[in-house]
Amino acid sequence: MAILIVTENYLEFGLETGFTNFSESAMQFLEKQGLESQGPVSKLTFKFFLAILCSLIGAFLTFPGLRLAQMHLDALNLATEKITQTLLHINFLAPLFMVLLWVKPITKDYIMNPTLGKESVPLMTEATFDTVRLWLILLLCVLRLALMRNHLQAYLNLAQKCVDQMKKEAGRISTVDLQKMVARVFYYLCVIALQYVAPLVMLLHTTLLLKTLGNHSWGIYSESNSDSLVEDHPFSGSIHSELPSTDEKMKVTVTQITMALGSLKTIFTPLLFRVFLSESVAAS
Structure with missing residues (x-):
């Protein structure tokens, strides 16, 4: 909710534009139906529902994020090459990079209108920047999928750590208990894989929905509007x-x-979908 209070000069979620478009379209729809209304919801209610949506996504990703952090540390200890360690760091900081893509003073203002001397030369259009942003998110998803083997192997090495820890402890332990402890790590591997893949799949599908419903393009040139009357x-x-x-x-x-x-198509416009899906991608 605190993030939604920030003005559009800093965060590029299109909240003000999307809410205005949604309210005007809904009021026109109600007028055609012979109903008088001042608008479907207030701006505060609109932001409140967005905050609830982002909070649910964040709560869903809290424990997988903690698990990823632990696997990241273990994978760094196993990695010996500098390239692998660099990719692991980029993969771990990928959520921060994706959030910064919607912060205008940090990314959009410097990329679209960089100051070169006394003149400001635009490098790309706004549509091109939206396309580049989508491609960057997809590349980060591919990177996380490529490093899945390293993270899962780092988790499996917990079994060896448990055995080494037990060797240092005093007392005896039966072979059956030792086998159960090692097998418990391997049996839990499917849950670890699900915690690793599920946020990735959700982020990937949300990005594809943002491209389709938000009327974005995969190429540099904007696609023709396919909306039909x-x-x-x-x-x-x-x-x-x-x-x-x-x-x-x-x-x-x-x-x-x-x-x-x-x-309904006139009410739920691409501007409105961009608000919801951009918030969902940033929350993921």
Whole structure:
């Protein structure tokens, strides 16, 4: 909630623009339905629901993050090459890098309008920056997936650490208890793999949703707008006239569904999806 209070001059989530667009579209929709309204929700309520969404994502990722931190330390102790250690550090700091991509004074202002001498030369457009940001997130996801073997091997080495620790302790231990202790580490490996992969899958799917629903592009040049009007829907227009006269009820139902889908499309715009999905990616 404290992050959502920060103005758009510092965080580029598009909260103000998305909320304004959502309120105006919802009010127009209600007016067409013959209802009077000052807006669906207030700005405070809108931010409150966003804070709850991000809090749930953060709570879901708390324990996997702690587990990743422990595996990161163990993997660093096992790594002998400098390149591997550097990749491990980049992988561990990847969430911080992704959050900084939405901080305008740190990334966007310096990349899009760097100050070269007395002049400010723009290096890329805003659409290109959004595309580069999506590609960076995907590359960080690929890096984390590539280093999965190192982290899982670091966890499996806990069995050897437990055995070495028991050798230093006084007293005796049966072979059966020793086997159970080692097997417990291997049996828990599937849970560790799930804790490692689940946040990665959630982040990857959220990024793909941000690209699709947020109307972004994978290339440098912006794609043409593929949004179609309600009149261009495949179930409307001339197709209705080709239906048999005995299917009047079906025609009315299809028309109502088409109009409802078109109205919802005007409310849930790409600007609104960019707000929710950008917050979700940053929280992940």
